[in-house]
Amino acid sequence: MKISAVDLFCGVGGLTYGMQRGGIPVAAGVDVDRSCQYPYEANNDADFVLQDVTTLTAKSLRKLFGGADYRVLVGCAPCQPFSSYSHGLSQKRDARWSLLDAFGNLVSEVKPDVVSMENVIELATQPICRRFLKTLRRAGYKVSVHRVRCADFGVPQTRRRLVVLASLHGEVKLQKGTSATKTVREAIGGLERIEAGESSKRDRLHCSASLSSINLARIRASKPGGTWRDWDVSIVARCHLKKTGRSFKSVYGRMKWTEPSPTITTQFFKFGTGRFGHPEQDRALSLREGAILQTFPKRYRFSRRGDVIAFQNLGRLIGNAVPVKLGEAIGRSILAHLKKIDETAGGRLSPKKGKKRR
């Protein structure tokens, strides 16, 4: 049983890496951002295709799958237009809305055996999501929609995500995770101590952004799980003193060792953009710590030796990734499904077995 997957909007490869660990070989990932190529190819046995998904033709996609018995198409289109961090008006103007339509059109034309789509939970209520699901059902897929807590899959975050699974051969059951990493301490407790603005000699990615003197004073005054309300009024940001700013409690916070981290966003390396302060060191999370909380392995390579570490870009790529352990559960679920249908049908369900796939 030869399976081949293609990952649309592959980024640095969180989903691809997880799918491969779950037993699904990924032939290629497609993304429009050139800076994803190195991390994607350095850590995954898959080709990186630098292309806009809206210009990817059915013919090229078929080619990427090669001559597999079962074809799996997965993808996580950019989440920002739908995310709770965006606001209504900008959503409607954002051209990235249409990317899910491009994904749906490719499914209709190529008819891969299995499809999976992952995104922010807010997407579920959007008309574009309903359109995507309708496209799949019309094309003959059995579709299931899951709102998941990533912690149930061994991801030590409070992150919640939407996972769509669809197959031409019946329901794909979403399997639970196998790992028990639940807290910040279990995930990053063993990492070398570093200061704000410092980088580890052993691992260049274990580096944290420098802090201004006011932010240093603020983090020193912060308790794990606390808020800026614990600080002396002299260091509280002026906007928080206004009536309108008093409700913003989830910024400038330290994480707790004994709990999962908050959702790792694209800004997790900054103290001030969320509860991203280290539980006991006076700094924000390092890039490596963010990647580990996203369940990337400790040695995942994000940049070439000698490249300057660009916090903004790497933070975006890491924060945007599908947590590896969620990807692994998706991969295991698809593998179990394909094995079952292949066994039940003695291989006959593979639609074009024996024939050359176009």
Ligand SMILES: C[S@@+](CC[C@H](N)C(=O)[O-])C[C@H]1O[C@@H](n2cnc3c(N)ncnc32)[C@H](O)[C@@H]1O
């Ligand atoms: C949410 S991220 C995907 C994360 C990835 N699945 C992972 O696990 O690391 C969305 C990706 O879509 C890419 N993207 C945005 N517009 C695109 C387009 N038109 N064609 C292809 N990729 C696009 C971005 O560069 C970004 O890497």
